[in-house]
Amino acid sequence: MVMGIYDELLAIGKYLPQTLTYKESLQAMPPLDLTPVEEFTGYGNYTVSRPMFYDLILKQVPPHKIHFGSRVLNITEEDNKAVVHLSNNSIFEGDIVVGADGAYSAVRQRMYEQLRTKGELPKADQEDLPFSCTCLVGQTGVLDPEKFPIVALPKCLFNSIHGQDKPFSWHTFNTAQGTICWMVLEHLSKKSSKAAMEHRFRDTNNSEWGDHPAQAMCNETRDFRLPLEGGKTGTLGDLYDATPKEYISKVMLEEKVFKTWHHRRYVLLGDGAVTAMHDAIALANLLYAMPTKTSSDITKVFEEYHKERYPAVMESYNNSKQLAKIFDTGIEGAIVNYLTTHMPMWLWRQVTPNLKTLYVTMGDYSVKYKRAIRMEDFFKNPREESMNAADDDATALQDMDENEWSQVEFEYLPALQWLALKGPWTFDKHVLKALCSKVAPNM
Structure with missing residues (x-):
């Protein structure tokens, strides 16, 4: 099936070569280069605002059929x-x-x-449908490049800012139309998720997701800071004020x-x-x-x-579910973010063809490792034969206790990344503790 809209899609999109992650202080972490994905698929990454994409698809359907x-x-x-x-x-x-x-x-x-x-x-x-995040989304009108230098950039910048000591992360990207699309995620605890769900299903009019709750969330988050390029910073409130009310929605992310x-x-x-x-x-x-x-x-x-x-x-x-950990504001999100943004390019290229098996699950109460590779040998000599030899020599980790894990040296950060990418497996509490002690000081 060929729709014949590829060129039109590129015309309304903006090329995205990398993503950027910031701490709440706006201290930048290393960018995540998306080049290996483009090399593997043959297609670049483009961002398109939802209304533009909607209109493009709608044009393909005869009006009398809708x-x-x-x-x-x-x-x-x-x-x-x-x-x-x-x-x-x-x-x-x-x-x-x-x-x-x-x-x-x-x-x-x-x-x-x-x-x-x-x-x-x-x-x-x-x-009932469970969910762990509520999401505030919107798109500004066309912005002045003098006030918002990011909209004048020839490429798209997808920025993610992670709140410190608050259950929020917020994300922006600039579009080909001179606007900024934005999203604010509130990461709910299990208790508040349950309460929010009970409230929603009691309310048949679904008022939890009307104009007033969206405005309340805007008020709660409007002072959150964000980078605007050109040495300028702003706040989410600057974007809210530049966004038509009909372009603001509060939704939940069902799972x-x-x-x-x-x-x-x-x-x-x-x-x-x-x-x-x-x-x-x-x-x-x-x-x-x-x-x-x-x-x-x-x-x-x-x-x-x-x-x-x-x-x-x-x-x-x-x-x-695993990708959502990148947006999480807790320790799991911090670990996944650190591993992802510090991944060497050669490792990206090794794992890109197997992205569909990228499962990293933390926090379970059982350790389910298929095997452990000879990390030091592999990462000193990252060739295919080393990988095969490491797999052949793999040692089960199921019986490794907390003391043994505390002795594991993550001298080579890619080794930890390789462990994560070789999943699926889960990390027990003492494993998380070991990971935090090795990785957290560098975050």
Whole structure:
């Protein structure tokens, strides 16, 4: 499937060669160079504001195929047809219904109600959506380069600032249109996550995410400082004041993959941006090759779709959870940030082809190391044969106690990075303590 919009996408995007991380004091950490990813994929990284990307995609769809301002009230199956009932009393019929309407999909909810009535909905799919972050997002209007030098730069700067002794991180990037997109993450504790969730599900009007709560979060964070280039700094308040109110939203970042994706003539797409696009492509290809429109053939296609996409979605979900550690303001985030920003370029190039296996999980109560390589030998002589020899000579670490871990010398920082990148595995509490004692003094 070729959409033919690549050149248009580049025209509205801004090239992103690296990302920058700052402490709250605006002390910069080493930049994260994205060149190895570009070398591996053959494509550069570009940032595009959500409204611009939305408009570009919308232009590809004939206007008569989109109906705005209507909510799905119910879905039914009648006479071998899927029927959609909208809030404006309109009714549409078709062979299937594809629910692509977000984390709180009305299609999914109606479908799950039918399955729950029959006792066929897994318990896991009946649980509420958990989340550990609330997120304030927005985009300024066109800015004056004299006041905001960052918007005049020929390339994109993605800046991440991590709060000290506060549960916030904030992130900005400049666009090709002379604006700044910004995001503020509040990292919730388990207790406050539960309280926020209970509040949301009690409130059917969803007022927690209206204008007033967004403004309250703006007020709470407006004095947070950020770099603007050209020797200038500013605050989030400067960006808030330059942002149209309709471009400010407060959302939550849900963390869940449902097990049930289809029932009868109804099927769901994901809500994970790129993952959802891949879902759509996979489903479209399977539907194109479907022999008939009978219920049995539709069920077979949906089952094949789930079989094809579920492992990839779970992998993406796990990667996303680990990526979130970079934004975390706790000790785990500090460790991951330090390892990432101090990674030598040769190691980046070694691991880039295996980024899909990049899992680093800390804080569990069990040590699950597959093996340990001869770190010193490998990092003094980083050749493929050294890597193979190190793997062949690997020693299990499952029985290593706290005292033994305290004796581990991380003289070669890349060795620690290699351990992290060789996952999946988890770090026990005493391992975290050892990591902190070795790494934290350098952060």
